Amino acid sequence: DQQVKQNSPSLSVQEGRISILNCDYTNSMFDYFLWYKKYPAEGPTFLISISSIKDKNEDGRFTVFLNKSAKHLSLHIVPSQPGDSAVYFCAASASGTASKLTFGTGTRLQVTL
Amino acid sequence: EPEVTQTPSHQVTQMGQEVILRCVPISNHLYFYWYRQILGQKVEFLVSFYNNEISEKSEIFDDQFSVERPDGSNFTLKIRSTKLEDSAMYFCASSPDSIYGYTFGSGTRLTVV
Numbered sequence: 001d002q003q004v005k006q007n008s009p010s011l012s013v014q015e016g017r018i019s020i021l022n023c024d025y026t027n028s029m030f031d032y033f034l035w036y037k038k039y040p041a042e043g044p045t046f047l048i049s050i051s052s053i054k055d056k057n058e059d060g061r062f063t064v065f066l067n068k069s070a071k072h073l074s075l076h077i078v079p080s081q082p083g084d085s086a087v088y089f090c091a092a093s094a095s096g097t098a099s100k101l102t103f104g105t106g107t108r109l110q111v112t113l
Numbered sequence: 114e115p116e117v118t119q120t121p122s123h124q125v126t127q128m129g130q131e132v133i134l135r136c137v138p139i140s141n142h143l144y145f146y147w148y149r150q151i152l153g154q155k156v157e158f159l160v161s162f163y164n165n166e167i168s169e170k171s172e173i174f175d176d177q178f179s180v181e182r183p184d185g186s187n188f189t190l191k192i193r194s195t196k197l198e199d200s201a202m203y204f205c206a207s208s209p210d211s212i213y214g215y216t217f218g219s220g221t222r223l224t225v226v
Contacts, residue, residue, distance in 0.1 A: 004155075034214050043117070043204050044156065046214030089156065099144070099211050100169050103156040 003027045004092050006104035013111055019077040021107050023090030026071065030092040034101065035064060035075045038087045047088075048075070080111045115139040117218035119205050125224045126195055134190040134221045136205030145188045146206040146215060147180065149173075156204070162188065163211075195225045 005024045013019045021035075031052040036044035050057040050064045050073070057064050063076045077084055087108050091101040118137040126132050138145050147159040160170040162180055177199075179191045188207075192199055202222050206215035 036214070036217075041219065043206070043217030043219050046216070049214055091156075095211075099161055100158050100171075101148075101156075102158070105155045 003030075004090055004102050004104040006088075006090055006107050008107050009105070010108040010110070013080045013109065015082055015111055015113050016079045019075075019080045019084065019109055019111070021075040021077075021088050021090075021109065023073050023075075023104055024071060025073075025092050027092070027094065027102070028071070029094040030102075032093040032095070033064070033066060033073050034091045034093075035062075036089045036091060036103075037084075038089060038106070044089055077109075080109075082111050082113065085109055085111045115216070117205055117207055117216050119203075119218035119221050121221060122219065123222045123224070125226060128197060128225055129194055131191065131193050132195055132223060134192070134203050134205075134223070136188045136190070136218055137186055138188055138205065138207030139209075139216055140186070142207035142209050142216075144168075144208045144211055144215075145180075145182070146208075147190045148204045148206065148217075149201040150204065150220075151198075151201040159190070192223075195223075197225050199223060200225045 034049040035047040038044045048059050048062045050066050066073045087106045089106045090104040120135045145162040150156045158171050160174045161168045181189050202220045204217050204220045206217045208215040
């Protein structure tokens, strides 16, 4: 069951540059999307979300873009900081709310000095 | 910042035994969830709980599993007759409503031997 896919298991970016994490989904019923960050030995931490009625949502250094026709979303982090190094999960919900979430497999981001 | 607290952080149990994983959600939250992550795999939804009853459950959440909110603060996941494949990280989460991203706990690592 690969309804939410993150095809890049890892990404390395220099400090100060832009990090772009990608996510694809197959279920056309998904209408609410979220990004979570996870450090080792901790639970996922909510970062940012977007409803399917929007194509962009911004919160500080984090921007999420949604392309419904391509069933693709991306998370941009600008500028990247060493503290951003973590595993990033894309998640989707089919109910218009953050109730039952379907997660991707995650992308490990490493921000180097 | 308010936290979701999970105990124990690590539980080792023998196959066939029953375990209870405990969670203290954030006090003013109304929606409660259990997710799990088998090592190397994605985070998977198990169950959501609202107004003292299960609102949704996945196909994983069969008769082996049950949830309870025995008092005003705790939210528990009981796994009866544990199997080796139940070994995973179990995350509890809570949210004030069904719209915003949840707050996850740090997880309980369950090891079935």
